[in-house]
Amino acid sequence: MRTPYTFFLITFFLMAYYAVADPSSAANATEFIRSSCETTLYPELCYHSLSGYANAVQKDPARLASVAVGVSLSRATRMAIYLANLSRQVVADSVYNKWGQLTLLDPAKSLQGVDVNSLKADPAERLAILKYHPNDQDTVRRAYIQKGPCQPCNHNFSQTEMSGALRRFNFKWFNDYPDWLEYSDEDVHQRGGDVFSSRGFRSWNKKDRFGIHVGRPNSDHYKAKKKCEDLMRQSQSIQTVLDKQSSQAKMEYRIRLIASIKVVRFLLGQGMAFRGHDEGISSSNKGNFLELLRYHTEICDEDVATILRKAPKNNQLISSAVQKEIIRACAIETAKVIIKDLNSDYFSVLVHESRDVSCKEQMALVLRYVDRRRFVMERFIGILHVRDTSASSLKESIASLLAQHSLSVSYIRGQCYDGASNMQGQFNGLKALIQRENRFAHSVHCFSHQLQWTLVGISKKCDEVARVVNLVSAVLNVVGASFKRRDELRDAQILKVQKALEVGDLQTGRGQNQELGLARPSDTRWGSHFKSFVNFILLFDSIIDVLDTVGTDAESSDERWKARGFLDACLKFEFVFMLHFMKNILSITNELNAALQRKEQDIVNAMLLVGVVKKRLQTTRDTGWDSLIDDVSAFCFKHDIEIPRFDMLHHYCVEVFYKVIDWQLQELNNRFNEVTSDLLHGMACLSPSQSFANFDIEKIMRLAALYPDDFTEYDLVELRCQLENYIVDVGSEDIRFSSLNGIGDLSKKLVETKKYLVYSHVYRLIRFCLLLPVATASVERAFSAMKFIKTDLRNRMKDSFLNDCLITFKERDVFVCISDDDIMTTFQNMKTRRGQLD
Numbered sequence: 001m002r003t004p005y006t007f008f009l010i011t012f013f014l015m016a017y018y019a020v021a022d023p024s025s026a027a028n029a030t031e032f033i034r035s036s037c038e039t040t041l042y043p044e045l046c047y048h049s050l051s052g053y054a055n056a057v058q059k060d061p062a063r064l065a066s067v068a069v070g071v072s073l074s075r076a077t078r079m080a081i082y083l084a085n086l087s088r089q090v091v092a093d094s095v096y097n098k099w100g101q102l103t104l105l106d107p108a109k110s111l112q113g114v115d116v117n118s119l120k121a122d123p124a125e126r127l128a129i130l131k132y133h134p135n136d137q138d139t140v141r142r143a144y145i146q147k148g149p150c151q152p153c154n155h156n157f158s159q160t161e162m163s164g165a166l167r168r169f170n171f172k173w174f175n176d177y178p179d180w181l182e183y184s185d186e187d188v189h190q191r192g193g194d195v196f197s198s199r200g201f202r203s204w205n206k207k208d209r210f211g212i213h214v215g216r217p218n219s220d221h222y223k224a225k226k227k228c229e230d231l232m233r234q235s236q237s238i239q240t241v242l243d244k245q246s247s248q249a250k251m252e253y254r255i256r257l258i259a260s261i262k263v264v265r266f267l268l269g270q271g272m273a274f275r276g277h278d279e280g281i282s283s284s285n286k287g288n289f290l291e292l293l294r295y296h297t298e299i300c301d302e303d304v305a306t307i308l309r310k311a312p313k314n315n316q317l318i319s320s321a322v323q324k325e326i327i328r329a330c331a332i333e334t335a336k337v338i339i340k341d342l343n344s345d346y347f348s349v350l351v352h353e354s355r356d357v358s359c360k361e362q363m364a365l366v367l368r369y370v371d372r373r374r375f376v377m378e379r380f381i382g383i384l385h386v387r388d389t390s391a392s393s394l395k396e397s398i399a400s401l402l403a404q405h406s407l408s409v410s411y412i413r414g415q416c417y418d419g420a421s422n423m424q425g426q427f428n429g430l431k432a433l434i435q436r437e438n439r440f441a442h443s444v445h446c447f448s449h450q451l452q453w454t455l456v457g458i459s460k461k462c463d464e465v466a467r468v469v470n471l472v473s474a475v476l477n478v479v480g481a482s483f484k485r486r487d488e489l490r491d492a493q494i495l496k497v498q499k500a501l502e503v504g505d506l507q508t509g510r511g512q513n514q515e516l517g518l519a520r521p522s523d524t525r526w527g528s529h530f531k532s533f534v535n536f537i538l539l540f541d542s543i544i545d546v547l548d549t550v551g552t553d554a555e556s557s558d559e560r561w562k563a564r565g566f567l568d569a570c571l572k573f574e575f576v577f578m579l580h581f582m583k584n585i586l587s588i589t590n591e592l593n594a595a596l597q598r599k600e601q602d603i604v605n606a607m608l609l610v611g612v613v614k615k616r617l618q619t620t621r622d623t624g625w626d627s628l629i630d631d632v633s634a635f636c637f638k639h640d641i642e643i644p645r646f647d648m649l650h651h652y653c654v655e656v657f658y659k660v661i662d663w664q665l666q667e668l669n670n671r672f673n674e675v676t677s678d679l680l681h682g683m684a685c686l687s688p689s690q691s692f693a694n695f696d697i698e699k700i701m702r703l704a705a706l707y708p709d710d711f712t713e714y715d716l717v718e719l720r721c722q723l724e725n726y727i728v729d730v731g732s733e734d735i736r737f738s739s740l741n742g743i744g745d746l747s748k749k750l751v752e753t754k755k756y757l758v759y760s761h762v763y764r765l766i767r768f769c770l771l772l773p774v775a776t777a778s779v780e781r782a783f784s785a786m787k788f789i790k791t792d793l794r795n796r797m798k799d800s801f802l803n804d805c806l807i808t809f810k811e812r813d814v815f816v817c818i819s820d821d822d823i824m825t826t827f828q829n830m831k832t833r834r835g836q837l838d
Contacts, residue, residue: 028059029054029055029057029058029059030051030054032057032058032059032064033047033050033051033053033054033057033064034047034051036064037050049071049075050064050067050068050071053067053071119140119143119144119147119404120400120403121147121150121403121404121405121406122150122184122403123150123182123184124184124185125184129141138231138831138832139830139831141228141231142231142232142829142830142831143830145228145231145232145829146332146826146829146830147404147406148179148406149178149179149180149181149182149406150182150183150184150403150406151171151174151178151181151182151183151406152171152183152406152407152408152410152411157169157171157183158185169183170207173207173210176210177210177214179225180221180225181210232829249835249836250835250836250837252307252311253315253835253836253837254824254837255304255307255308256307256308256311256315256316256317256835257317257824257827257835257837258820258824259293259296259297259300259304259308259317260293260317260318260322260323260326261326261820261823261824261827262296262820263289263292263293263296264289264323264326264327264330265330265815265820265823266292267288267289267292268327268330268805268808268809268815269808269809269812269815269816271785271788271789271805271809272288273287273288273793273794274287274288274289274320274323275287275289275320276288276289276290276291289318289323290318293308293318296308297309314834315834315835317835324801324804325827325830326823326827327801327804327805327808328800328804328830329823329824329826329827329830330804330808330815330818330823331803331804331805331807331808332826333818333822333823333826334807334808334811334814334815334818335381335382335405335807337814337817337818338367338379338381338811338814339381339405339406339407341369341371341372341377341379342367342369342371342407343371343372345369345370345411346369346411346412346413346767346768346771347367347368347369347407347411347412347413347414347771348367348368348369348412348413348414348415348416348771348772348773349365349366349367349368349398349412349414349415349416350365350366350367350368350378350415350416350417350773350776350778350779351363351364351365351366351394351398351415351416351417351423351430351776351779352364352417352418352776352779352780352783353386353389353394353420354783354786356786356787356790356802357787357790357791357792357795358790358795358796358797360385360799361385361386361387361389362383362384362385362386362783362786363383363384363385363386363394363397363398364380364382364383364779364782364783364786365380365381365382365383365384365398365401365402365779366378366379366380366381366776366778366779366782367379367381368414368416368771368773368778369771370747370767370770370771374747374748374751375600375744375748376599376600376602376744376770377599378599378773378778379811379814380778380779380782380806380807380810380811381401381405381807382401382404382803382807383782383786383799383802383803383806384397384400384401384799384803385799389422390422391422391423391425391428391429391430391432391433392433394422394423394430395430395433395434398430398434409434409437409438409441410437410438411438412434412438412440412441413440413441413442413768413771413772414441414442414443414444414771414772414773415430415431415434415441415442415443415444415773416443416444416445416446416773416774416775416776417430417431417443417445417446417776418445418446418449418776419445419446419449419450419453424443424445431443440706440707440709440710442679442706442772444603444772444773444774445671446774446775446776447596447606447610447672447774447775448593448596448597448775448776448777449775449776450671450672451589451592451593451596451671452593453667453671454589454664454667454668454671455469455529455586455589457663457667457671458660458663458664458667461663462656462659462660462663464574464578464656464660465578465582465660467578468575468578468579468582469529469582471566471569471570471575472532472533472536472579473532474566475536475543475547475566475570476532476536478547478550478559478562478563478566479543479546479547479550485546485550488545488546488549489539489542489543489546492541492542492545492546493539493542496541496542529582529586530583530586530587530589530590533579533582533583533586534583536579537579537580537583537635540570540635540639541639543570544567544570544571544639547563547564547566547567547570548563548567550563551563551564551567571639571641572641573632573636573641573642573643573644576632576635576636576639576641577632577652577656578656580628580631580632580635581628581632581656581657581660584620584624584628585617585620585660585661585664588613588616588617588620589613591613592609592610592612592613595609596609596774596775596777597775597777598777599777599778600744601774601775602742602743602744602769602770602772602774603680603683603769603772603773603774604680604683604684604686604687604742604743604769605687605741605742605743605744606774607680607684608684608687608689610668610672613668614665614668614669617661617664617665617668618661618665620661621657621658621661621662625653625657628657629649678699678702678703678706679703679706681699681703682699682700682702682703682704682706683703683743683768683769683772685699685700685703686700686743686746686762686765686766686769687742687743687746688730688737688740688741688742688743688745688746689740689741689742691731691732691738692727692730692731695727695731697720697723697724697727700719700723700765701716701719701720701723703765704716704719704761704765707768710764710768711761711764715761718761719761719762719765722758722759722760722761722762723762725759726759726762729755730755734753736749736753737749743766743769743770744770746766747763747766747767747770750763750766781810782806782810785806785809785810786802786806788809789802789805789806789809790802824837
């Protein structure tokens, strides 16, 4: 390679040779050299390099030329060595662009290894391929090819005025060019070679230009497509050609790869760790992956076992890097099935944050959609480590995660969050930011979260409720503070059960008389208070015995006095009354809480369940006092607790019983304010309950008006006509619709009877009802799974590895249906492999 340095040295030699032709002007050797160098391009450099040889040169031009040649060759040799060393470093940190110019890369991006999960899907946000490290460029290309082109079918495409008319991109063009056409709202400033246009294409009225770009089979488009296919085809790679393998070698590689995939699938499905503390040859326990692979080798056929045992040292497919790549392939295929099941349709997002075991703030995202079978599905698609929990940062993270799966924020039709201000903020919260971009993304505050906080609201208003909640929590902390006290509680419980069995109060049978635990209540754990109160009542005798023992035998006086104080408080009528009263109240709301956490629960049925709870609370207020006081009196008589006079009972009835129920009803009305919105009123009119008793055309029309992008003026006219025929058909004529329970059953029945084709606009509204989420229970389950996977012993998992493990573990029903061949294909296409498949 010619360099400017070599060119300079050659020029210097030639100029020095011709400069000595006239020596008559020099008075001495030094002046002779100076005057000779004056005629060169760089006189100062020439004189500085040759003046040290004045004695040898004297005034002889031939000697001066000889010295100049020697100095030039010496400097050239040293420069060649320096350039050789420098070129190694430069090549490692630079690339040549399309014009042959040397371009230095960003040192921070010169390291090998790219997180393909973080690659931007939007063409405008992508980093040019040439800016990646040369060893990573093919990996990035393969990752983008596997992701597929960015084709947001359900995006709100911006309009451009052309010839007096507004034009926009037509998403149906994706069907004509499914493998290469991409869309981005932003200007695409990519150089030719990555895209066919440096600034993108906006001539929406000239679709024929796409065909012109494709051209004939020998066009640049087809040549680029052929190169893309060759890149993904392992047999075309240079390494594959050099490592030409026989059919026997390919078969052995497939067997080893299948064995590793089967082991990985088992460990992912069980949420187990892969690596061992010591995986050396002398280790007796090399970790789950290697030990399970060894067991698999022992139980398989002898021929297969021989292949696995005699695998080449450099192609065993058991390294940690290979394990993670197989896991990544499993996660890619799982997410691919979920996105395919979504079928480019509308969806809702359920988002929540939680801290993992390594104190990283993680954000989980669940999609709620109606699948091709018309069932409501809630699928987990990813978890992200968020360093900033502000609403704007969370919104960017959600948009980025959706873009990785070619989904758009504009197709969100529902949001569900907890009550955090960064989520539910009216002006700058996450829901507000998404609604600014998509006004049809209607938000619902998690019903289960609101229900839980009704108890917290009552505790702040009523001292008696706050007192019993705090006392139960404190007693459970004292009783469960040590293993010795827990053993005493367990022994007392066993003794009580044995006595009850002897006298015939209990019956034996499978699943009966199980040991009860101490469930501590928490303001953020749904249903925990109800379980705590029930267990406290059932274990009352055992808890009293343990408190009595602690109050007598505890080492410190503080513990003794604390236990005695709790014991005295538990043996009072006020505590027993409030314990039973709150148990009865929470038993009503607990049924609602359990119903809200079902994945298939729809918003209309949830509204009905809230109404049922209100009616039951009102019935309890009107007729529940007598039964409550009878239960409390029987409990006090059994445990020798004094019952107060009648005037005191009147105080509990008026000042506690009635007031707490009234406050509970008030909290339900205040927190479930969505029930009074026009959106949910319109959805309630579509409910098939009681033979469509709530059907109201005007309210349904107002509901459709809330989705102007989905219902044009002409569609609204058609919708009214369809509604008039629809209510006559399904409401009275067709008996198959007479016994439906909810919107979900109605949707399935419309598809089953093919009526969804007749009443297409009505069915679209029903789908919007199903999309609106009710609770964030699915996201909470994802965090429960995260705690199972990322434990104290695995607290250094990378975020991408955690995401891949969590997707496959949480969506096991999808993962088990993926074939090994699909996983192998994805694994092979990640990069050029040493081994080859047929």
